[in-house]
Amino acid sequence: MKGLPGFRDFYPEPIPTADSWSLDLRRHIFDTWRGTAERYGFREYDGPPIEELELYTKKSGDEIVGQLYNFTDKGSRNVSLRPEMTPTLARMAAAHTRNYKKPIKWFSIPQLFRYERQQKGRLREHFQLNADIIGEENLAADAELIALLIDTLRNLKLTSDDFVVRLSSRHAWQDFFENSSAHEKDVCDFYQIIDKLDREDPIVSGEKLAKLGFSLEQVNDFIESGQATDELAAIIGNIEARGLGDFIKVDYQIIRGLAYYTGPVYEAFDKRGKFRAIAGGGRYDHLVKLVSGGKTDLPALGFGMGDVVLAELLKDRGLVPPLGQALDAFVQITDESLRNASLSLVQQLRQAGQATEYPLLRAKPDKQLKRALELKAKWLVTLDNANQAHIKNLGTREEQTVPLVDVASALQD
């Protein structure tokens, strides 16, 4: 039996093959995500991995169903594995908004699903850091989130040589759109065309734009001008004040595909152009109202950062830290008559907080030593008799003899 297509198995280090997914690497990423978000004052939340299908079609239309991992459950409900976290967050926030002081700063690390054939950096499931701020319309919130995004990547040891946040805004494009003779109803189609500019044939894009009353040249000129609006200048000023100015630039090519974005939008890109976008987000001021059926109306914004592209990027840049078991002590048993005394010692060490291993069954000395080295044990502990042991630091090769009762404290050094 194999796993389902597009789903991953995560093995502990050492991973069996070079392209296996490492749970230790995953944990390194999650720990960094969680640690950075908490230092920014964000609180962790979670929701159900399955939601009613309608939660997703409500804001994106029925076309999205083709991309969803959806099915009918035994109660004849139309449900879907969650493809993104934002609708769940909007639902949760709308339901209990009065119970929290504003702004609400929350993050989550959900596993998300989509039903499509896999390709580079895109599987049928992935984990994503989601950080959102609800209830603050000021640009300071946008800047705070972008700073979190940048610091999260910096804490993974990526530098301004590795990535840049490309900042844009729907407001800027809206002004551009309204300064023309185009019809307001076409604005969503217009955004779609901009979103596809870099992967669509320019001739096709030009034709589509012409139908809405624009020329490709006109659009390209606007993108190339890269002139920051007051809104974007304020965000960049905020980021610069934190000393993170090297990590951000205006780029009107970014507009994001989703219909619900309403203001500033951004994506973090690998500077060498080898990978897909590392992260993306923006402001969605009307989504909470939409999901709550009009009961609650709160401005909101957020970003998502997936683990698949990130893991590939870290491996590519040699930024994966040493991973694997970090054993404190290996208690070897060379004399089986001392097994019970050794077990007693193992118990003491474990109770003292030392990660401790020992041979479950009689084993040859060379095998035991080899195992201790493979497990990267810091200490090798051997009982000489029922009252005395010698401990060896496997890093420095220093050895000393200590009374049995002092072993645990000797290992603390």
Next chain:
RNA sequence: GUGGCCGUAGUUCAAUGGUAGAGCCCCAGAUUGUGAUUCUGGUUGUUGCGGGUUCGAGUCCCGUCGGUCACCCCA
């Protein structure tokens, strides 16, 4: 959903259409008065699966499943 490439032992890879192999890993034993040693032996395959062509298919053809990459879509 569409298309390209790929599929041999746990793993990395061999095998002109002619008896399916090697290194590594793993396991056992021997040696070693403790630093990854050395020696000996051993397990493992319906060649992804199902058809077809052929005297004979890992090899050629078709289908299917899986992997991978691109398209569609982008959360």
